[in-house]
Amino acid sequence: MSVVARVIRSGLMTTVQDLGRPGTRHLGIPCGGAMDRLSHRLANRLVGNPDTAATLEMTLAGEVLQWFQDSVIAVTGADMAAEIQGPGERREACPQGRPVSVTAGSVLKFGVARRGCRTYLSIAGGWDVPVVIGSRSTLLRSELGGFNGRALHAGDELRGGPHEVELARKSAEAATGWFVRLQDLPSAAGTQLRFLPGTHFGLLNVESQRVTEQAGFVVRSESDRMGYRLSGPPLCFREPCQIRSEAVVSGTLQLPPDGQLLMLMADCAPTGGYPRIGHIISADLSLAAQLKPGDRFTLRKVSQEMALDAAVLQERQFAAAVRLAMLPACSR
């Protein structure tokens, strides 16, 4: 497939992502994939792609892209004030949460994230990079997958189209006056993340257990796709807690000896050696992925039943939104 777009100016850190490599974690390969899976999947569905198609994940500030082909795209996730500059210098805002037609010769411009941290850009047919170990997602630490194993640079040429899509053109033409938004982005007022207690939660001293739910935590700047370093009240165990390496997952809250929590994210190693005091529930991981350094949040302990209900509800809302988006305009 020929070149669809070229990067004129790169964002802060933009990588190609899909749903990652869940099946090779026993080989030491992180699962990886899109941090905000909900936004990634929605971006794909809006242009008629399967969930497994690759999108671009832009972090904090996005790219400026020169477009060479007529395409149907969708933008979801953080609001980076995207703008389409037509061939005739005509500028218009690029709406989020619905399919959008971009004509050859246009420039698509993303700015700085006003709310949220990560924006997803899909194209009908998906972004095309080689599949490495079953996935197109970029694993930066191992320089593996994605666009040559790295974040995009100015001058990079992007290709599209590994997936068959029929619906996209029609839905883009019909897409006016509506958009899909599935989650509220983190706000200045604060965000709440729900967690399930981990194996070692009960080993925290009473004060630490109490304060986990009452204090606020702030995402520190030394945070990336592997995990967030948090600052909050120092937590400690009743007695020193040493464990041998075992499995961790995206969302695991680890407590290293310095008493400040780590929240593991998509690119975390499959195993870890720090005690696990909790796990962010699956339904809140996409929201967690939209936190940026400096953002504050609180934790609320929930039960397995609540975690399952939240996941099922989220999946139902996703399915309903996608169904609605795919209806012909007249019957919407």
Next chain:
Amino acid sequence: MPELCTTCSLAGCGLRVGLSKYFGKEAVFGGVLTAGDADGVRWQMHATGSFGTPTSQPEISALGDSSLLLSWTADDDRELAALVCRGMQCLRAAGIPGVTGIVPGFASLAVHFDLVRVSVSQMQRVISEQLGGTSSVIPVPVRRIRIPVCFDASVSPDLGEVSQFAGRSVRQCVDLLCRTVFSVRMIGFSPGFPYLTGLPECLAIPRRSTPRVKVPAGSLAVGGGQAGIYPEESPGGWHLIGRTNVKLFDVKRDVPCLLEPGDEVQLFEIATLTPECGNHL
């Protein structure tokens, strides 16, 4: 060139180990699965294994809402390894719908699944059934992979210190390492990095007090009672005692990882790292 095999007519695998002690009373079998030419270096893979039923049920706990952690306890570390490994093979063979990954740790096994398809409580039930039933008796060969290692002083900066710690000569240490059958307990730290257990106690030196910023790819290292081989250049806190030119992880291969949890590893000595294999070192 490695010596020829005495027991299975190809490779020098005279060290077949009867694992039946850990698995049950089934027969031990042996034979060459495959031998390969990776980057111009011969490595060999043998099957030496046995089969039976897992001897105890694990304690099952939740790891978040879409993973379960299965933990075993045993007096003997090798027995613990065998239990984890058996559990992994058993659950893999069962092909449980909704399972997205099975990841072993030192004393535990994580089962990751899609919670919209199957809930934590349902999965817990299915796993207990699988591990408890006799239907889980499936013969699984244990692969033994022989890896060439150069112990020359130029690529083993810490071998002298390790030999002092062990109170033996460097030669004695190398012989001991090559006689040892290691097992891959888990793969982690970086893609393809094997945590090898079975290290003789006299070589169980603690980690270095200051980690190295750069450890060359292929380095054989010991630390904290374990051995490992660095697949790629990375920082590392273990003692470097040799180097192999076999690539443990290569995304260009159909099967990128040479080793998997449950494999056995035996080292054999080579005099030099051949130059044609040096491009990735």
